[in-house]
Amino acid sequence: MATTTITRESLLTLEAYSKIRTSSRPGAIAHRRLRTVALGEHITLQFEDAQTVRRQIQEMLHIEKIFDEEGIQSEIEAYAPLVPDGGNWKATMLIEYPDVHERKRELARLIGVEDRLFVEVEGHARVYAIADEDLDRENDEKTSSVHFVRFEFTKPMREAIRAGAAVKIGCDHTNYPAHVSVPAETLASLAGDLR
Secondary structure, three states: OOOOOOOOOHHHHHHHHHHHHHHHHHHHHHHHHEEEEEEOOOEEEEEEHHHHHHHHHHHHHHHHOOOOOOHHHHHHHHHOOOOOOOOOOEEEEEEEOOHHHHHHHHHHOOHHHHHHHHEOOOOOOOOEOOOOOOOEEOOOOOEEOOOEEEEEOHHHHHHHHHHOEEEEEEEEEEOEEEEEEEEEHHHHHHOOOOO
C-alpha cells in the first residue's frame, strides 16, 4: 500500500515520471475508475486517495514543467488535503451536463446540492458531506460543476464498513433525488482508506 503522506521525496523527478507516464496511465485510469461512483445520470463522485492525488500532482508538475523546490511544495500543499486521513472519505464531485444550455439551467436549479450528498452505512445514521472547505464554489445564481466533499465517519461506522457492511451514497436535494449502492469492488477499495 502506498504511503498516505505525500512529500517531495515520495514524488518522482520530472525525468523519472516522464519515462513511466504513458506506461502507468492504464493502471492509473483503472484505479480511478474503481474509486468512482455515478450518482444518477449527472453527478459523479471520484473518491481520492494517496495514489490518485500523487498522480494528479505528478501530472501538474509534468504539464507545468515545475522542478523547483518551492513550486513542487506549492503543488503538494494544493492537493495533499484531498488525501483521506483514516477517518473519512474525500471525493471530487462532478456535475456533468453535455449541453451548455441544460448545464446552465441545471446548475441554477442545483444550488446547495453538494451539502445534500450523504453516505449511508448499513445500521447507522446518514453522514452528510462537508463541502468546499477550500473556497465557496457557488453564488446566488448557480452552483459550480466541481465540488470537493468530505464524509466523516464515527469509529463504529468505520468498523462496520471495514467488516463489509452495505453502503449507499445518495443525494436528497429537491431537484436531484438519487440513491445508489456502492459496488463491492469500489467499497473494498474505499474501506482501505479507513482505520
